[in-house]
Amino acid sequence: xxxxxxxxxxxxxxxxxxxxxxxxxxxxxxxxxxxxxxxxxxxxxxxxxxxxxxxxxxxxxxxxxxxxxxxxxxxxxxxxxxxxxxxxxxxxxxxxxxxxxxxxxxxxxxxxxxxxxxxxxxxxxxxxxxxxxxxxxxxxxxxxxxxxxxxxxxxxxxxxxxxxxxxxxxxxxxxxxxxxxxxxxxxxxxxxxxxxxxxxxxxxxxxx
Numbered sequence: 001x002x003x004x005x006x007x008x009x010x011x012x013x014x015x016x017x018x019x020x021x022x023x024x025x026x027x028x029x030x031x032x033x034x035x036x037x038x039x040x041x042x043x044x045x046x047x048x049x050x051x052x053x054x055x056x057x058x059x060x061x062x063x064x065x066x067x068x069x070x071x072x073x074x075x076x077x078x079x080x081x082x083x084x085x086x087x088x089x090x091x092x093x094x095x096x097x098x099x100x101x102x103x104x105x106x107x108x109x110x111x112x113x114x115x116x117x118x119x120x121x122x123x124x125x126x127x128x129x130x131x132x133x134x135x136x137x138x139x140x141x142x143x144x145x146x147x148x149x150x151x152x153x154x155x156x157x158x159x160x161x162x163x164x165x166x167x168x169x170x171x172x173x174x175x176x177x178x179x180x181x182x183x184x185x186x187x188x189x190x191x192x193x194x195x196x197x198x199x200x201x202x203x204x205x206x207x208x
Contacts, residue, residue: 001102001166008166015101015165016048018077022101023125025075027053027158029061029107036060042073042158043121051103051158052118061107062154071107073158076100078197080189082170087177097168097185097197104162110155116146118155169197169204178204 001008019025027038038061042053051073055062077099084092120138127135138146170178178201186198
């Protein structure tokens with residue numbers, strides 16, 4: 001995460017809300033041969049002290065064994081390249097603005113009996129965000145199919161020990177430089193969700 005304190009001032013409650021809303025990130029653990037990464041949806045607990053997730057049984061992380069392992073879940077938000085010309089201020093350089101939250105903690109394998117409720121809770125979380133239809137539930141599956149599919153999955157609990165957030169939105173830029181860049185990023189940004197990033201940049205301007 002970027003070390004500049006200007007980008008690390010977001011309250012922990014906002015970092016938690018961001019991670020909870022995104023609910024998808026990159027799980028990373030260290031192995032003897034190097035880092036192992038997996039893209040996972042997750043459900044954060046109400047107190048933000050843990051998260052539940054699952055991995056396919058053949059995933060290298062799932063195959064590490066049942067012992068707890070140190071891990072990080074990195075959650076990415078909107079991002080964009082920022083051209084120096086967009087600031088309309090002299091002596092600027094290219095950069096990349098972004099939002100990211102890291103959850104650091106320990107990954108614990110859980111018993112198979114917890115998998116069904118995890119899958120039901122995950123699907124309920126995301127299905128209820130879709131407004132144009134009634135939520136999908138696992139009881140729509142043909143008899144025996146869900147049980148067969150679950151044999152390929154392993155449930156995990158991620159105990160969260162630390163939450164870090166970087167909201168790099170140009171807070172270190174002078175005067176009108178940040179809103180100038182935000183307007184250009186909204187129109188011409190290169191990245192993921194540059195318009196959302198631009199809105200956050202403008203929001204950071206109004207709150208500073």
